[in-house]
Amino acid sequence: MGTTPMARLAERVTGALNALVALVLLMAFVPLLLVVACLVRFSSPGPILFRQQRIGRFGVPFTIYKFRTMKVGAEQELQDLVRAQGGTVGAYMKVDGDPRITRIGAFLRATSLDELPQLLNVVKRDMNLVGPRPQIPDEVVTYHHLHWRRLLVPPGITGLWQVSGRSDLSAQQALELDDIYVKQRSAFFDTRLLFRTVWVVLARRGAY
Template identity: 50%
Template sequence: MIITAATALAALGRTGLDVFDVANDVGQVAQSVGLWIVAAWMMANLLSGTYTSSHLGVGTIEYARVLSAAGLTAGAIGILSYLTKFNLSRGFFVLIFAIGVPAALLWRWYARRLVHRAHARGHLLTRVLISGSVAHVDEVAAVLERETWLGFRIVGALVPSSQPLRATPRGVRVVGTTTHTADSVLAEKADMVVFTEGAFPSAVDFRRIAWDLEGHHVQMAVVPSLSDISTGRIAMRPVGGLPLVHVGQPQSLGASRGLKRAFDLLGATALLLLAAPVMLVFAVATKLQDGGPVLFRQTRVGRDGELFECLKFRSMVVDAEAQLPGITHLNQNSDGVLFKVARDPRVTRVGAVMRRLSIDELPQLVNVVNGDMSLVGPRPALPAEVRRYVPDVQRRLHVRPGVTGLWQVSGRSDLSWEDTVRLDLYYVDNWSLVQDLSILARTVHAVVRARGAY
C-alpha cells in the first residue's frame, strides 16, 4: 500500500517539481510503468527478506533490508531504462524513492511500536519452552522476562533427567526432560523451543529433535555459549557442514578514536546552541530558589581512570553532601555500589523538574566539548565507586563516560548494579556509530517517559 501510494504521489508531485525540465507525459508514463515499479519493488522486498518474521520487530536488520530492497529496485529501474532507452521522468523516479523509502521506514517503526505495546499488554505472545540445564534455563528466562517487549511467554522448562525438579530456582515450571523434547513441546502447545547448554548431548540428538518437530510449525532457537556480543561482530561461515561462528574483536579502541570524537564535538556544540534558552531559564530558576550556586561540580572518573570535574545543574539543597550520612538508610540499592533514593529529601522543587526531564545533565555537554565525556557512553562513576570495582568492571573505564547511554535508555535508576554493568560492558565491546545514533534517538523517548529518573 505504501509503495503504491508513493508511486501515485510521485506522479502527482512531478508536475510541480521545477528542478527538472517540464514533462507533460508524466501521467502517461506513470500509468504505463507504475504498476511494474510497484511489482518490482515488492519482489525486491521478498528477495531481501523484509517480510521474514524472524527479523520483524527486533534489531536494525529489518530497516536495513527495507533500504536494501529500495536500492535494488532503484538500480534495476535505472539499468533497464538505460538499456531500453525508455524515457522515464527523472523527477518521477526521484520522488518515488524520496517519498516511498522514508514512508516505509516510518511505517515499520510505527508497526513495531504497536506490536511491542501489544506484547506489554499480554497480546500476540509466543509460547516458549526452554530446554537445557537448570542454571542455563534460568539465565535465558531472566533475559526473556526482563525484555517483555519481545513478546515471549515462558510456559515451562525441559531439564536433563539427572536434575529432577518441579521448578527451577527462578520459578520456571519443569514440564519434562530433554530426552523427550518433541513430546513436551507438542503437549504444551509451544510456539518456540529455545535450546541452551545441556539441551542435547550431541549434534545428532539435535538433528533428531528437528526431525520430530518437522511439520508442526514450531520455531527452534539455539542460545550459543556467547553472550553480550552484537550481531555486527558475528559471522556464520559453514565449513564442511560445520557451522563456525566467527567473532570480531571488541570495539573499545574504536570508541576512543577520531570518528567518535568528531561526532561528539559537532553534536555537543549543536545541542548546546539548541538547549541554551532552556538552560538559561533553569539556571535563573535555580538561582532564585535559594540563592545558591547554579552548577554542581563533582569529581568523576573518566577514560583510563583520569579524574575530571563533571558539571550538572544543582538539583539538591546547597549542603546535600553534608546531609548524605544522615540518609544512607534510605538507599534502595542492595548491591552497595550505587546510592539510589527514589524520593531523596535533598532534591529541590526546581531540581525535581530538572531531574524528571534530565535537564540537570545538560551542562555535561560542556564536558563533551572539552573532551572529558562523550555524548554516548557508560555512566560517569564516582571515585569511591571505582575503588570497589572488580577487574571485569574496570573495562567500563576504557572509553569516555557518556551524557547518555544504554543504561539510561534501559531504565536508568530502576536498573540493578548488575544490569548497569552488563549494559555498559556491552556498549564498550560492541561500539558502533550506528548504535550511538540509535541510543541518542531512544534517549528522547526515555526522557519523555521519565522512567527511573530520580
C-alpha cells in the same frame, strides 16, 4: 581497542564529531539553559551548577557539570539520612524520598534537564554523547576486574543504561549494561541509542 593507527584515528574523529554536535546543541539550547539557570538560582540558595569529580576514560578524573538539584550541603547530609533509614553509606547509595532534592530539582531530574550542562564536558572531550555512566572514584574502586573494561571508552551523557531503566536499575545491572555497550560499540549503535534516549526522556522512564 584503540591500539592500531586506524583505531586511534577513528577515536579522534569520533571525539571531534561529538564535540562539534555538543557545541551546536549548546548554542541551540541557550534560551532553555538560561531559563533553567534562573529557576535553579532563585528556587534555593546556592550555585547554579553542581560540580563533582568523576572517572573518565583510562581512569583519568574530570569534573562533571550538572544543574544543581539538591540543597547546598546535601552531600554532608547523606550519612544522617542513610542512618535514619537503618543503612550504611555505600558507593551506590540511593535514598528513598530524598528530602535534599529541591522542588525545581525534582522537575529537572524527571525531565533530564539537569544533565544539559554535560554538553560542556563533551565539548571539552571529557565525555562523549553516548557511553558508559561516568562514576565517582568511590564507585570505581569497587569494580570487579571485568568492570574495568568500561574505562576503555569515554563515558557518555546517555548510553545503554539510560534507555534500559536508568534509576530503576541496580548498580550491578547498570555495570553489566555498560559492559555490553563497550563490546557492541559502533557509530550505528550510538545513533540508535541517541534516538532511543529521546523517547525515554520524553516518557520520563526511570527518572527520579
